[in-house]
Amino acid sequence: MLRDLIRMGIRDERVLDAMSSVPRERFVREEDVDVAYGDHALAIPEGQTISQPYVVARMTELLAVDSTHHVLEVGTGSGYQAAVLAELARDVVTVERHAVLADRASILLAELGYENVRVVAGDASVGYAPDAPYDRILVTAASPGIAPELVRQCAPTGLIVAPVGDQEMQHLVVRYPDGRETRHGAVKFVPLRGRAGFG
Numbered sequence: 370m371l372r373d374l375i376r377m378g379i380r381d382e383r384v385l386d387a388m389s390s391v392p393r394e395r396f397v398r399e400e401d402v403d404v405a406y407g408d409h410a411l412a413i414p415e416g417q418t419i420s421q422p423y424v425v426a427r428m429t430e431l432l433a434v435d436s437t438h439h440v441l442e443v444g445t446g447s448g449y450q451a452a453v454l455a456e457l458a459r460d461v462v463t464v465e466r467h468a469v470l471a472d473r474a475s476i477l478l479a480e481l482g483y484e485n486v487r488v489v490a491g492d493a494s495v496g497y498a499p500d501a502p503y504d505r506i507l508v509t510a511a512s513p514g515i516a517p518e519l520v521r522q523c524a525p526t527g528l529i530v531a532p533v534g535d536q537e538m539q540h541l542v543v544r545y546p547d548g549r550e551t552r553h554g555a556v557k558f559v560p561l562r563g564r565a566g567f568g
Contacts, residue, residue, distance in 0.1 A: 370406040370422050377408075379426045387456035388426055393419075395477060396449040415467040417559055419447045420509065424556055426453075428507060431543050431553060432530045434458050438504035441522065443493045443531075444561065448474030450509055451486050460485040462500045464493035466563060494563030496522045503527060511539045511558040516565035520544070532558045536567060 371389055379385060394405040396419055401411045410418040420428075428450075434440060434457040442451050445465035451474065454461045465471040468490045475488035489497055494516060496506070501522035508519070508531035515531050523529055526546050532539035541553040560567040 370408070373408055374423060374426050377423050379423070379430060381430045383457060384426055384430045384453075387429065387453045388422065390456050391449065391452045392481070393422070393449060395481065396447040396452070413447045413470070414473075415470055417446050417467070417470065419449050420558070425450055427554070428509075428530055428541060429453055429457070431541060432505050432507055432528060434505055439500075439502075441496055441500070441503040441506045441519075442509060443496060443507065443519070444509040445471055445474045445488055445493075446509065448478050448486075448488070450507070451488070452478060452481065452483055454507065455483045455486045458485070458505070460487070462487050462489060462497055462503070464489045464491055464497050466491065466493050492563040494561050494566035495519075498522055506530070508532065508561065509558065510561035510566070511536055512561045512565075513567060515542065515544050515550075518565055532556050536560045 394402045397405045397411050408421050410421050438458045440458040440461045442463035445463040451463040471488050471490040478486045495518040502524040504524050504527050506529040512531050529544040533542040544550050
């Protein structure tokens with residue numbers, strides 16, 4: 370997997386180390402363990418997916434997380450991206466609308482020793498205001514735009530990374546503290562549901 374990530378352009382050594390530290394096979398369905406490290410998305414319960422390793426690595430690289438950062442993840446899913454972030458950040462708050470996924474991720478992350486991750490069940494599309502502000506915010510589902518609620522919860526020097534577009538295709542977008550946004554390649558995520566998502 371690491372060779373593939375380097376070949377596809379991932380250069381941040383800290384991100385590569387984080388990807389190599391997280392046991393991806395623990396976050397996939399039992400029938401997918403043998404293909405857990407292939408560079409493709411895999412289905413998980415509730416109609417959701419675990420993103421392909423390259424997309425996880427690329428989004429993490431764009432987020433530029435360091436060990437002082439308080440991070441919000443919008444959309445926990447299996448918990449894999451939260452674990453990668455936890456390898457890099459001071460702490461991670463991750464919000465998931467499907468209670469069954471939130472419960473599973475919370476149990477698994479605890480089993481793997483990620484004491485710096487807090488899983489919250491709720492409407493992820495509007496973030497999690499009680500623990501704001503966040504130094505970094507990562508959205509892991511297709512978004513119609515970067516929600517004003519997330520902008521308000523982001524620290525003045527913070528970054529937001531999100532897949533923005535329609536439900537068929539999105540681009541990775543980085544939002545900077547001055548409000549500027551840059552695009553970084555096409556992706557396809559399951560739609561973000563909730564008040565600030567696709568409904």
